[in-house]
Amino acid sequence: MKRTISVLVQNQPGVLAHVAGMFAARGFNIDSLAVGRTEDPNLSRMTIVVLGDDATLEQVRKQLGKIVPVVKIFDFTGQNLIQRDLMLIKVAAPPEKRSEIQAIIDMFRAKVVDIGPKFVMVEVTGPEEKVEAFIDICRPYGVKDVVRTGMIAMPRHGKSEK
Amino acid sequence: MENEKPTQSLSQSPPTQGTKKGAQVFCEILQREGVDLMFGYPGGVVLPLFDALYDSPIKFVLSRHEQGATHMADAYARTTGKVGVVLVTSGPGACNTVTGLATAFMDSIPLVVFTGQVKTPLIGNDAFQEADTTGITRPITKHNYIVKDPRDLVRTIHEAFHIARTGRPGPVVVDLPVDVSVADIAHHRGREEMDLPGYKIRSEGHLRQIKRAAEAINASERPVIYAGGGVILSDASPELRAMVNKANVPITTTLLGLGCFDESDPKSLMMLGMHGTAYANYAIQECDLLVAVGARFDDRITGDVKRFAPQALIVHIDIDPSSISKNVKVDIPVVGDARNILSRIIEFIESKPREAWFARINEMKRKYPLTYDNSSEGIKPQYVIEEVCRQTEGRAIICTGVGQHQMWTAQFYRFSLPRHFVTSGGLGTMGFGFPAAIGAQIACPNETVVDIDGDSSFSMTLNELPTAVEHKLPVKVCVLNNGYMGMVRQWQELFYGRRYSKSYLQNPSFAKVAEAFGAIGLTATKKTEVPKVIEQMLAADTCCVVDFHVEREENVWPMVAAGKGLHEMDGLPTDTSERV
Numbered sequence: 001m002k003r004t005i006s007v008l009v010q011n012q013p014g015v016l017a018h019v020a021g022m023f024a025a026r027g028f029n030i031d032s033l034a035v036g037r038t039e040d041p042n043l044s045r046m047t048i049v050v051l052g053d054d055a056t057l058e059q060v061r062k063q064l065g066k067i068v069p070v071v072k073i074f075d076f077t078g079q080n081l082i083q084r085d086l087m088l089i090k091v092a093a094p095p096e097k098r099s100e101i102q103a104i105i106d107m108f109r110a111k112v113v114d115i116g117p118k119f120v121m122v123e124v125t126g127p128e129e130k131v132e133a134f135i136d137i138c139r140p141y142g143v144k145d146v147v148r149t150g151m152i153a154m155p156r157h158g159k160s161e162k
Numbered sequence: 163m164e165n166e167k168p169t170q171s172l173s174q175s176p177p178t179q180g181t182k183k184g185a186q187v188f189c190e191i192l193q194r195e196g197v198d199l200m201f202g203y204p205g206g207v208v209l210p211l212f213d214a215l216y217d218s219p220i221k222f223v224l225s226r227h228e229q230g231a232t233h234m235a236d237a238y239a240r241t242t243g244k245v246g247v248v249l250v251t252s253g254p255g256a257c258n259t260v261t262g263l264a265t266a267f268m269d270s271i272p273l274v275v276f277t278g279q280v281k282t283p284l285i286g287n288d289a290f291q292e293a294d295t296t297g298i299t300r301p302i303t304k305h306n307y308i309v310k311d312p313r314d315l316v317r318t319i320h321e322a323f324h325i326a327r328t329g330r331p332g333p334v335v336v337d338l339p340v341d342v343s344v345a346d347i348a349h350h351r352g353r354e355e356m357d358l359p360g361y362k363i364r365s366e367g368h369l370r371q372i373k374r375a376a377e378a379i380n381a382s383e384r385p386v387i388y389a390g391g392g393v394i395l396s397d398a399s400p401e402l403r404a405m406v407n408k409a410n411v412p413i414t415t416t417l418l419g420l421g422c423f424d425e426s427d428p429k430s431l432m433m434l435g436m437h438g439t440a441y442a443n444y445a446i447q448e449c450d451l452l453v454a455v456g457a458r459f460d461d462r463i464t465g466d467v468k469r470f471a472p473q474a475l476i477v478h479i480d481i482d483p484s485s486i487s488k489n490v491k492v493d494i495p496v497v498g499d500a501r502n503i504l505s506r507i508i509e510f511i512e513s514k515p516r517e518a519w520f521a522r523i524n525e526m527k528r529k530y531p532l533t534y535d536n537s538s539e540g541i542k543p544q545y546v547i548e549e550v551c552r553q554t555e556g557r558a559i560i561c562t563g564v565g566q567h568q569m570w571t572a573q574f575y576r577f578s579l580p581r582h583f584v585t586s587g588g589l590g591t592m593g594f595g596f597p598a599a600i601g602a603q604i605a606c607p608n609e610t611v612v613d614i615d616g617d618s619s620f621s622m623t624l625n626e627l628p629t630a631v632e633h634k635l636p637v638k639v640c641v642l643n644n645g646y647m648g649m650v651r652q653w654q655e656l657f658y659g660r661r662y663s664k665s666y667l668q669n670p671s672f673a674k675v676a677e678a679f680g681a682i683g684l685t686a687t688k689k690t691e692v693p694k695v696i697e698q699m700l701a702a703d704t705c706c707v708v709d710f711h712v713e714r715e716e717n718v719w720p721m722v723a724a725g726k727g728l729h730e731m732d733g734l735p736t737d738t739s740e741r742v
Contacts, residue, residue, distance in 0.1 A: 013308075014300070017297065017300065018300055055487070062486075065484070068325060068358065068361050070360045071359045
């Protein structure tokens with residue numbers, strides 16, 4: 001089962017290695033991991049999607065808590081979340097197929113960010129399922145490259161972070 | 163470093179004027195942290211630090227290998243409760259501390275290990291004696307640092323000591339590039355206060371959970387307390403004894419918990435687990451309440467975890483929340499410091515006779531005593547340990563290596579005092595015993611320190627003999643020499659059809675080895691010689707090694723084979739009628 005946790009860490013060298021190393025050493029499975037600075041330059045936020053049951057998640061939380069530069073851990077399990085994944089995808093787009101592909105892009109509210117003689121590069125954002133649906137639908141045309149940020153998430157208002 | 167001359171003016175000039183090198187500040191901050199003793203080994207990039215130590219009142223113990231230094235500091239910490247401190251050089255020096263760090267990490271021992279590092283502009287260039295020390299040590303330390311900015315030096319050292327000694331203790335590495343050691347700190351004054359927003363310790367214990375735990379104890383018919391190294395780390399032995407006595411509950415300890423309760427007390431079940439007593443293991447399987455204090459349900463304790471304590475409600479007192487429900491589902495967790503919690507739990511405890519339960523336990527004690535056959539001519543290793551225990555009245559500080567001799571020591575030495583048993587439990591580090599004994603003897607000069615060791619374990623670190631001799635340490639070493647890696651051989655006998663693959667050693671005369679290093683060497687080959695030679699050993703005022711040629715294929719019993727339930731022990735006494 002996929003679960004999302006969000007981890008505030010002190011912005012210092014080695015902290016990503018520490019978190020990633022702990023996951024590897026203890027055999028936890030990371031589905032995705034996204035890191036970025038927060039509004040406070042001393043803090044970064046990691047959004048980690050973990051595969052595991054309740055007991056695994058509890059251990060993940062506790063083991064993260066033991067890492068000294070980890071300041072706060074938020075388990076988003078069961079919360080109403082806004083989730084976003086950002087993808088850049090290069091799809092084969094010979095001139096005769098371009099209008100067809102453009103229709104798909106419009107349907108997904110994605111946008112073309114680059115275009116060449118053979119490919120278009122498209123930016124897609126949204127929940128994971130949407131991003132993955134876009135890949136699937138582009139497959140018949142030929143997908144050359146995919147880059148994704150990994151999921152980031154924030155609970156909707158009312159579900160206050162503890 | 164090569165172009166930096168060691169400073170000549172080591173006078174304590176005020177920080178606002180003149181120069182003060184990082185190395186001098188290092189020594190001052192260590193003193194402020196209460197450090198009066200360090201272990202270690204010099205090398206290229208730590209020369210400025212060693213130069214500053216030349217004028218420092220901090221005593222330095224030079225080991226013969228960095229692993230030895232780390233184990234010495236570890237034993238210093240285990241016997242005193244203070245933080246053990248190590249200083250080594252970069253690259254190979256740092257790498258050689260890895261085994262010691264992992265040993266301390268697994269057993270939650272507070273260490274601060276300072277490692278030299280190449281100067282910051284060279285980091286990452288594969289410079290001479292460069293290793294990624296923080297990368298290598300990250301998974302085996304509680305935390306680690308590299309100080310790349312001299313302004314962070316003071317704060318980092320304070321944080322390192324704070325993290326090592328508080329909460330669930332553990333080793334911390336501070337990697338010090340040489341340019342930081344020679345930097346003029348007076349011109350690089352940074353924030354000195356600790357900045358640890360994510361480091362929180364729950365030491366108090368939640369009152370509601372404490373009450374729930376007490377109620378569970380009061381309600382139980384057949385309770386058992388299972389105490390681990392956490393009791394010793396938090397100096398909670400008096401509180402534990404008071405609680406056990408008030409509640410009137412039988413108590414078993416882990417390997418690292420030995421000494422937290424007096425084993426001669428009728429309520430003691432001694433050690434549990436793979437080589438624990440049969441009555442401790444049966445008591446666990448029959449109890450209706452198990453109270454774990456500062457223990458972590460290791461696989462050597464639980465056997466088959468699915469069948470562990472099947473009837474018991476489980477209370478778990480531990481300072482590390484990640485220990486709770488990690489291996490065994492806990493019903494009543496109490497997160498906090500063992501000493502705090504035990505001292506508060508006692509208020510809510512009612513004394514109960516529990517006659518039926520103690521009758522059952524006494525019956526099991528009669529039926530399944532810890533025993534061995536001592537009728538042969540040869541020396542039984544268990545007999546040596548019993549004799550050491552008798553002659554030291556159970557009051558010596560005992561260190562061990564890892565293997566059969568370690569388990570026999572746990573079984574046949576009667577421990578009654580906390581911080582008197584120094585052994586590598588979690589990591590199981592062979593070679594730990596002898597350097598540990600050196601560290602323990604330095605920490606406790608007035609105590610008798612005996613390393614009960616195996617021939618294979620001792621062979622791994624006997625290079626520290628000159629350290630013991632140089633410091634005139636009357637460390638005693640009992641080598642229970644069976645010419646095998648005894649525990650490896652035992653498993654090969656039991657599980658690999660007696661195919662003794664590579665578990666045999668051709669040993670030197672350990673007595674002659676000792677003599678060559680300037681220690682006393684003795685040898686015993688007959689049972690009748692044992693009491694006398696131990697007497698001689700204990701009377702020696704310098705390091706003394708006794709090579710006991712023990713029976714070669716003696717096994718450790720009882721034993722819960724890997725994967726078996728705790729009640730499925732092999733090697734129990736079959737005919738108990740004579741012993742009752």
